[in-house]
Amino acid sequence: MTVSFTPSEKNRSDALNRVPKASLGEVEVASVVDIQDLHSKHHFGVDRTLYLTRLVDPSVKRECVESVVRSCRQCQTIDPAPSNNVLGEISVPENWARLALDVTRFQGRAYLTVVDCGPSRFAVWQEVASENAREICGHMTQIILERGSDGQ
Template identity: 35%
Template sequence: MLIRRRVEIIRQLVSELGLTLSVRLVQSTENHADVLTRVPDEWVRNDRLVEGAAAMDKQDTAEPRIADVHVRAGHPVIRCTLFFARREISRLVTRAEVHEVVKWCDVCRAIDPAPVKWQHGSLGVTGTWRRLAIDITHHSGHAYLTIVDCGPSRFCLWRQLRHPDGDTIIRQLKHVFYERGAPVELLCDNDTIFHGRQFAAFITRWGVLLHFRAAYAPRGNGIVERNHRTVKVIAARKQCSIAEAVRLYNITP
């Protein structure tokens, strides 16, 4: 179909512009494009692949070299790591070898430590700042209170906590509520801080509905967990602070 379409385009140009064309078969030996792209036979012989396989067998395993490629590439996913490994090491690198390297990478496990399949569901709402998802996460030895808007903006706030206790969290939430207003609903996990009487009294005082997440369920807190992963990936790849990573996250469409 592609050839027919191109031939039909040439026919239309001939009929519309009144062109006179002559068709001649060009042999491969006379085709300059074939000459420029032709390579010696020994470059593509199978015995070179066999030699490459033997070289990899002598090294017992290619995982250290794959790990080095994975680190230098910025800890990408399996598909990208496989591409770089086959380009820099050998075309014989398998996906299973790359999967083992990425699976046991400490940096990747810190960014995305839960490679499990979640049930499909939606936590998003149509209104902005109507439902907020909050959680406590850790990065580089520091604790952060994360607040993510479940509305279309997906705006996030990260506040560093000197002490991840109830008083500090309530103080940070109070500053956010005074600045941006209180939401209608608040999603959080089953941390003991969020189940405390002091936190419950604070939520009741502001008239906010509190929902606790259930693991592996659509009504979980997947929005804030995905935000943790994205911000940490930005900080790792850009080698910047959490504040700069949050700013880049908020300005990215």
């Protein structure tokens, strides 16, 4: 498993997602940054972000806030805009060739759920102390070391 971090200044998609100054009309680029900062604290939707932003700057337009919220990656992973997806299969012919994982909450505790997408559909649940990357990677390493690369 390979996980890598790409800083924002080297990430080409970040440059593509930034709102061009010319398309903002009357709103200054600094206002967009302020809206992004306010929005990133709580990831509220458009209405709440607009309310908080107007407490700081009453002249901010709703369209600008909508643009910021629509371009927020974290919000899109939680509540993505409706889109037409091509249906496909996640199953694979070999066991442990593909794993699906998520963090599930049950009775106030967090559990890492790992499911084999191969024919076995073997599932593992492990309680996790937190949902950060280091914790999840540690549990995944433990599962792979216990089960082996082929799940045996």
